[in-house]
Amino acid sequence: MRLRSLTAAVYIRMLLLLIAFGSAAGGIAYVMARSDIDRASDSSLRVSANMLYALMQEELSESADTHFPKDLLSAEDRLAFRTGEQKRMFAVFRNGTDIVHSENAPPDAIIPRNPGLHTFGQDRWRSYGMDVPHYGLLIIVGERRADINRSLISLIHEIVFPVNLLVLVSAFLLWNMLRSGLADMRRLNRQLGCRSFQDLDPLDPSHWSRELGGLIGTLNTLFARVRSGIEHEQAFTDAAAHQLRTPLAAIRMYTELLVRTTDLSSVQTIPLLKSIDQARSLTDSMLLLARLDAGSASRTQFDVAELIGGILARQALLAAQSGIAFSFDSDEPTILTSDSALLETALSALIENAMIHAASGKIVEVRLYAIGQDSSQFLRIDISDRGPGIPEASRADVFRRFYQLGNTPGIGSGLGLAIVARAIDRIDGTIELSGRTDGPGLKVSIRIPRDCF
Numbered sequence: 001m002r003l004r005s006l007t008a009a010v011y012i013r014m015l016l017l018l019i020a021f022g023s024a025a026g027g028i029a030y031v032m033a034r035s036d037i038d039r040a041s042d043s044s045l046r047v048s049a050n051m052l053y054a055l056m057q058e059e060l061s062e063s064a065d066t067h068f069p070k071d072l073l074s075a076e077d078r079l080a081f082r083t084g085e086q087k088r089m090f091a092v093f094r095n096g097t098d099i100v101h102s103e104n105a106p107p108d109a110i111i112p113r114n115p116g117l118h119t120f121g122q123d124r125w126r127s128y129g130m131d132v133p134h135y136g137l138l139i140i141v142g143e144r145r146a147d148i149n150r151s152l153i154s155l156i157h158e159i160v161f162p163v164n165l166l167v168l169v170s171a172f173l174l175w176n177m178l179r180s181g182l183a184d185m186r187r188l189n190r191q192l193g194c195r196s197f198q199d200l201d202p203l204d205p206s207h208w209s210r211e212l213g214g215l216i217g218t219l220n221t222l223f224a225r226v227r228s229g230i231e232h233e234q235a236f237t238d239a240a241a242h243q244l245r246t247p248l249a250a251i252r253m254y255t256e257l258l259v260r261t262t263d264l265s266s267v268q269t270i271p272l273l274k275s276i277d278q279a280r281s282l283t284d285s286m287l288l289l290a291r292l293d294a295g296s297a298s299r300t301q302f303d304v305a306e307l308i309g310g311i312l313a314r315q316a317l318l319a320a321q322s323g324i325a326f327s328f329d330s331d332e333p334t335i336l337t338s339d340s341a342l343l344e345t346a347l348s349a350l351i352e353n354a355m356i357h358a359a360s361g362k363i364v365e366v367r368l369y370a371i372g373q374d375s376s377q378f379l380r381i382d383i384s385d386r387g388p389g390i391p392e393a394s395r396a397d398v399f400r401r402f403y404q405l406g407n408t409p410g411i412g413s414g415l416g417l418a419i420v421a422r423a424i425d426r427i428d429g430t431i432e433l434s435g436r437t438d439g440p441g442l443k444v445s446i447r448i449p450r451d452c453f
Contacts, residue, residue: 116129401418
């Protein structure tokens with residue numbers, strides 16, 4: 001399932017809100033603009049009627065009651081009116097009779113004969129009638145509603161591009177503002193992602209914005225609960241391991257005493273002693289795992305080659321008794337800043353494991369060298385044996401607790417490699433299992449950053 005982005009979710013909601021407000025504002029602006037254009041058009045019709053009356057003044061001034069001019073507008077007057085108002089019509093009535101009108105005037109029958117503003121006809125004419133009682137005239141000036149709407153559409157077209165550009169710029173700025181505003185969320189996500197499961201220290205609320213105060217408080221409460229649960233579990237495991245060691249030691253002592261004081265043969269007691277030793281080994285491993293989980297890694301500078309040499313020296317006698325030889329190859333430099341105790345725990349377990357699985361007369365090979373840029377970023381330790389190896393399909397499983405290969409029943413407690421993986425993880429290292437390229441056997445490769453913390 002694809003995870004949702006909080007930034008995208010908030011952005012979409014705010015963008016929809018912006019579009020809704022923009023649409024509402026656009027609708028209001030349209031209504032107001034239409035109302036203003038209608039008022040301006042009506043006012044312009046009044047001006048046009050007065051202008052037409054002014055053009056007729058010369059002819060009207062020469063008229064008499066008995067002799068009214070037939071042509072109130074000369075060709076020059078008509079041209080002057082058309083030049084100013086090309087799309088408007090006019091009609092002049094005297095005592096209800098049409099005496100002059102423009103070429104684009106609608107039929108007389110549909111033209112309102114009353115003063116004031118009117119809307120009429122299928123073409124939706126808008127007209128203004130100006131009454132001139134002194135001459136018995138009614139001057140009508142009109143304009144189609146479609147021509148008025150064209151002015152509105154033209155105005156809308158002029159502002160559409162700037163408005164669209166404004167919306168795009170606003171959307172871009174909104175996205176950047178949201179990303180900037182949610183920077184603390186991304187920083188919190190990165191910080192939590194970099195934490196190991198042992199790092200349960202509370203977050204400092206003063207380092208975060210007030211809006212995250214509730215979340216920080218909840219996380220700190222969760223950290224405290226998880227820490228308490230882990231501590232209880234570790235305390236129980238530690239106590240159980242300690243409590244088991246004493247009765248197991250007593251059972252072994254009584255078994256050995258029983259062998260000395262009775263006629264029991266070694267054949268009868270060896271399986272019992274072996275079972276006791278396996279139980280002690282399991283108890284010690286559980287105790288070690290509990291301590292690895294509970295303890296914190298230290299930071300010291302030490303020589304890894306010297307550390308490996310000490311481990312091999314301690315195992316030399318047992319290796320000689322088993323007919324196994326050690327080979328150790330080291331490149332300079334071998335200084336590491338890490339936890340020497342954790343690394344020693346892991347290497348000791350791996351070398352012991354290689355000795356167990358290596359055949360008699362074989363060599364356990366250990367190689368130490370630097371890798372990375374300028375050969376100074378990582379140290380790599382390879383431990384190889386000539387044993388049966390581990391099938392590729394099982395290499396990821398052997399690091400699980402109590403997992404044992406099907407071809408090695410009864411060997412160990414199933415915790416050895418789990419302890420190794422846990423110790424290497426505590427020093428930010430990685431471990432990898434692979435087969436040998438020159439024959440049967442297993443190669444364990446450990447890579448550790450020189451400055452782990």
